[in-house]
Every structure is written in C-alpha cells, then in structure tokens.
Amino acid sequence: MDALITAVGLQKFFGSFHVLQDVDFAIAKGEVVCIIGPSGSGKSTFLRCINQLERIDSGYVTVDGEMVGYRRDGHRLYPLSDGEIARQRQAVGMVFQRFHLFPHKTVLQNIIEGPVGVLKRRRTDCVQEAKVLLKRVGLAHRADAYPGELSGGQQQRVAIARALAMKPKAMLFDEPTSALDPELVGEVLNVMKELAASGTTMIVVTHELGFCREVADRVVFMDAGRIVDSGTPGEILENPRNPRVKNFISAVL
Amino acid sequence: MRDIESAGSTPFVIVPPRKIWTKVLGAIVIILLALLVRAFWVGDIAWSYVGDNLFAPSVLKGVVGSIVMTFCTMALGILLGVIAAIMRMSDNPVLRNVSIGYVWLFRGIPALLQLLLWFNLALIFPTIGVPGLFSFKTVDIMTPFVAAFLGLGIQQGAYTAEVVRAGILSIDKGQTEAGLSIGMTPLRAMLRIVLPQAMRVIVPPIGNETIGMVKLTSLASVIQYSELLRSVEDVYYVNSRVIELLIVAAIWYMVVVTVLSIGQIFVERHFSKGWGGHRPTQPAQQTLAEEAA
C-alpha cells in the first residue's frame, strides 16, 4: 500500500505518563480515517505528533515517504532545523478544536498569510485562490470580517480554508465541532463531507459517529494510548467485536 | 411591608439624595485652589519672564532636544526589550540567562549613575576599537548625546523586556501552534502572529514609560546634553530668574506629555483591530445583498 502518512511504534510520555503506547498507523492517499475513543486516550496527542507540535519519544512518523523531524543517515537520525520542520509542516493542514484564527487579521488575511507570508507566492494569485476557497466553505461575503465578528461555525470554516490554502497533502482535524453550538455543527460537517468527497486525505478525531458512518473509509478506536481496534465504519460502529469499543459506542449513542 | 401596602395606587417617587457634603467639599477645594493661584500671582514671580522665555530659541532647542532624546531612547529600549523578551523565552539556556542577566543588571543601577558611567567611559577605556583595524578616542565618541542615548535606552530596554514578556505570555499558545501549522518557523510565528497581538497588552505600559522617559531625559542635563532642563538652566545662570524659567520648563514638559497621551489613544486604537469596537462593521444590507447574489 502506498501510504501517505505512517506512524511506526509511536511512543510518547508526558513526564512519567505514557500517553501513546506503541501506536502503528497508516493512511493511504485519498483515504478518510476517523479516530474515536474516550477522553484522554491520546487522540489529540497522536495528531499533534504527526504535525510535530509534540516531540516523539520513540518510533517515527513519515509523510509522503519522508521521515518527519529527522534526517536519516543509515541508523543515525539528525534532528532537523526549525526551517526544515516548518517546510515539512506545510504538507499537512491542521484544524483545531478552538479554531485559533488570527484575531488581528481579517478572514482574507488569515487565509493568505500562509501562501503569501510563508510560501512567498504572488499576493494577487493568493487572494484569487482565497476567494475561491471562501466560496467553497460558503463565506465569500465575509472576506473582510474579523474573526471576532463571526459565529463559531463560520470561524471553523475559515480555519479549514486557511489550512487548505497551503495546498496540503493531508488534513488533520482535532474535534473540529466540539466547541460549537449544536445548531452550527452541521455547516462545518458539510464542508468536511465535501472535502472528503473531493478526494482529500483526512484524519478526523471526532465524537460525531454519524459523520464517521457516512464519510469514513476506516474508523480507528483509541483507548489509553493504544489503537484498540480499527475497521470499516460497519465493523466498528455497527457490530463492534471488542468489548471496550462496544461500551464506548453504547455510551455515546 | 405596611409601607408598601399603604402606597396604594399612587406611584412611588424617587427623591435624589442632596449630596450636601459633595457641594461643601467642592467649595473648599475651589477656595484652596484660588488661594494657591493668588499666592503664586502675588508671590515674587515675574510672569513677564515666563512669557518672554516660553518661545525663546534656546528653550525651543531644549524642547526639541528632549523630544529627540525621548524618541531615540524609547526606540532603543523597545528594540532591546523585544530582543531580550524573545531571548528570555527561548529554549536555549545561554540566550535565556543572558537576558536575565541584562535585566538584572540594568534595572538594578540608578539611571543617573548609568548616565555618568557611560559619560565617563573614557576613564576605563581611553580608546575604543578593534586592535589593528581601527581605534577611536573614547572621549570623541562618548558625546553627551551618545552617553545619554546609551544610558537611558539600555536601562529602558531592561524594563521594556518585562513588559513585552508579559504581553507575549498573555497570548494563547494555540496562536503559535496555528502559525506553525501553516508552515511558519517559531520565530516567524512570534513576529507575525504573537507580537502584533501582544501589542494590545504592551502599548499602554509602554505609553506610560514613554511619558516617564520625557521627564527622565532631564537627567541628561547633568552630562551637558542640551535638553529642556539644561537649556532653561543656561538662561537662568545669566539672568538669575530661576523660578520663572523652571516654570517655563514645567509648562513645556506638560505640553509634550499631553500630546503624547493623546497620541497613545490612537496607537492603542490601531492595535485593537479585530477586537470589535472601533472598526465600522459591514452594513447589514450589503451582506444580505451579497448573500443573495
């Protein structure tokens, strides 16, 4: 399988607390994987390791065949510089639970900050693309608003557009709808469904089992720092064989 | 209870308190102020000297000297403060400790003492330069301007470092992570994302310190830098009108400080972009029209 992102033997500690215990994972190009599991099971930490927002204690991650965070020479690994890590992060977009839009910049400025400021592309081209992206997330008319003037659902859609503006190879979503009022969840999920349908590679941490069932190619269940079970939505959500998964699903529904 | 019932259908009337003591206090303050003004008026002050010297060229030159020194020292102070604050928050222990040492040293020594040390640097190092390449006599370089600039600017940087650090700490870590996630280096995320937002917290105390600096530049008079206090001193050494000229200086300090205070309002407004408030929001009709289009 030509995996776009792989994690091999991932270990992560916070002090003496073993957050990720030997996690192996792979996602193919164009695949949509949903990660579910109880609070504190290490789902966010796993995503953050992929994007190098957390340091990995053991094991490694590759994105598009390239080892993340290190340059490999035989059996030796040399840590990359800040600049090289920044370049690697460009390949992976991230959407946060609490949006983290830049409040001092308008919606349009938020979206072009990456392509213009980081990729040094021509501003007029980037503005053009940003407008297309905004239309795609249904916010073409809010380009000049500041994030503080938008609803949570609108902010999260801008955050998705901001990540897409870097043309990443994969998108990571960390509970993108958990901070939203119930009536705003749908508009964000709809944008994500459209992304999935257009072939975007996505890893989505979520508690929205309905979304998993409809969109995911594969569902991964994490508990206490391990991947406990993984399979098609039918296998995991409809007739879970693992008792812990079964407990979790029945508790959420 | 009985009171309320007996009010019946007639409406209640609120009787404002008479605030008699506020009025008495106000009257006393006004009388005291009047006495004070009278005391200064009949006192031994030749007000005509105040008027004559307020716009005297040498005094105006002093005003300009004070303003120039304030801007130069604050620019140096903010530059050093931002650098020291970023160093302080770095992962590198050498940078961190250099920053801590800088703040410790230059915040600990009185400003006047620092001025005198810089001004008298020639006593320690008669020449400054790179051996074999070039060398200057220290007395030529350490003019009053340079000594005051370095003395006040460097100690201002030590104070500003703490202000900037507090501002940076006030910004959610998620902002940095969002910057990193779109491919910024940590330094770029600091300069483009965190610092501009931190400015909202940093500007009010910096404004305060700029106003402090206007007055602190008067220290430079002891090393012969021609700022406002020095220039009025030069006049009263000649005509002996000490109080009149000190009043001239006081008036000018008040003017400069007032102008700066007003400027601060505009600077704060600039950095509060995006936090609601001053920016006119899009008219509702336009939004609806675009949505329909």
Ligand SMILES: Nc1ncnc2c1ncn2[C@@H]1O[C@H](COP(=O)(O)OP(=O)(O)OP(=O)(O)O)[C@@H](O)[C@H]1O
């Ligand atoms: N920076 C940190 N320092 C110490 N402990 C941490 C840190 N970040 C997370 N943890 C701990 O690691 C564990 C896993 O956290 P993580 O955020 O990955 O869980 P999660 O599965 O995303 O949970 P949730 O559904 O609540 O978001 C939790 O017990 C959390 O308290």
Ligand SMILES: [Mg+2]
């Ligand atoms: Mg989480």
